[in-house]
Amino acid sequence: MTDTPPVTLDDVRDAAAQIKGVAHRTPVLRSRTLDALVGAEVFLKCENLQRVGAFKFRGAYNAASRLAPEQLRKGIAAYSSGNHAQAVALAARELGTTAVILMPEDTPRSKMDATAGYGAEIVTYDRYTGDRVAIGEALAADHGLALIPPYEHPHVIAGQGTAALELLDEVGGLDALVVPVGGGGLIAGSATAAKGLDPGIRVIGVEPEAGDDTKRSLEAGRRVSIPVPRTIADGQAADIPGELTFSVNRRLVDEIALVTDDQIREAMRLVFERLKVVVEPSGATPLAALLAGRIDPVPARIGVIVSGGNIGARRFAELCG
Structure with missing residues (x-):
């Protein structure tokens, strides 16, 4: 690693100015039911309502x-x-x-x-x-x-970080930010923004159990390859973290939680029934981790990046019906 980070808070702020008026500033949702189930104040940054239905x-x-x-x-x-x-x-x-x-x-x-x-x-x-x-x-x-690769690009990473920048601007200080992890671009950008604003914030990534390449890589201190994962969270079916994203995440991400496909289904179902929000499997993994008690201790104020909602009615019914 070099001492100079590939993406900085200023890069994320510059990206926010670049996409202003083109990308949506997505809403932040609250739910008393969700707060009670998790035992914390939970703030959902709804990137499922972004253009194309995802933060990308x-x-x-x-x-x-x-x-x-x-x-x-x-x-x-x-x-x-x-x-x-x-x-x-x-x-x-x-x-x-x-x-x-x-x-x-x-x-x-x-x-x-x-x-x-x-x-x-x-x-x-x-x-x-x-x-x-x-x-x-x-x-x-x-x-x-x-x-334009999905995550191995400084402008892509900086752009993804604007979701966390908006969330923190709207709700103020958070104790933790929970983010789904695939190739690592979203959490790299999010962590850059969050830690740049508050070095003490806890940044937690969530992966499906079948696709734990980032968790293994962070524990090993180097990029670890796994077989291409088979999981309902298709957006997180990465077999190795990106080189650029890993260089960011190994510095800024505090921990990785893992969830099962069944826990993902339960989170999708709960958000649909209680909040009337449709979330795809990859977007539901942070909520799954919170609901399944995979994050311990539970922070008092938690921001969650709900990364996407691109799932058809038939597929949703197959998974959650």
């Missing part, structure tokens, strides 16, 4: 909007299990350019249809046998496209 639009637009005009004319490429795909597709449309997106062939149909609906061309691959980074880089190089 923040980072995608922040990165894409900074490309040179000649590169925008050529187009953008990305690889993603779904939410980043939609985010890049919409960012490209907003900026008047085109996008080619590499997606796993088993991506939920709702996410694939939404990506195509924003005007992107979709190329598929097998996530269990193919290397999406290598395939994506080749795809971009072959067509002269600017590749």
Whole structure:
């Protein structure tokens, strides 16, 4: 690691200015029932109500909007299990350019249809046998496209951190911030913002038990690879943390909690029934950790990044019905 962090609080603030008026400033929800179940004041930053239904639009637009005009004319490429795909597709449309997106062939149909609906061309691959980074880089190089990765990019990380920046601006001081972890971009940006404003805040990541690559990596002090996880939290099906994101998270993330698929289902069901909010599995993992008692001790004031809500009615019914 270098002494200079790849992303700073000033970078997150700059990203907030860059995306203002394009990305939504999402609401923060409260629930007395949820507070009672958790035993704390819980503040839900609802990125499921962000454009494209997930936080990913923040980072995608922040990165894409900074490309040179000649590169925008050529187009953008990305690889993603779904939410980043939609985010890049919409960012490209907003900026008047085109996008080619590499997606796993088993991506939920709702996410694939939404990506195509924003005007992107979709190329598929097998996530269990193919290397999406290598395939994506080749795809971009072959067509002269600017590749915007889902998390390994300073502008993407800074953009994702704007969700935490908004949350803290709205609710004031928090004892802890709980964030889902996939490749690590959201928690890297969130931790940068949160620790930059309050070094004493506890930053807690949450992964599905089947996809605990970040937890293992933090414990080992180096990036650890695991088999591609099979979990309902498809947005967190990473097999190794990003190099750039890990360099941030090993400095700023205090701990990682793990949850089962059943605990994720229960959190999705509770939020739907009590708050009338639809959350996809990856977005529900922080709530699952709180409800299942996976975070101990329980902080008094907890911010939760609800990262996304992109799940179709049929899939939601299959998981939670």
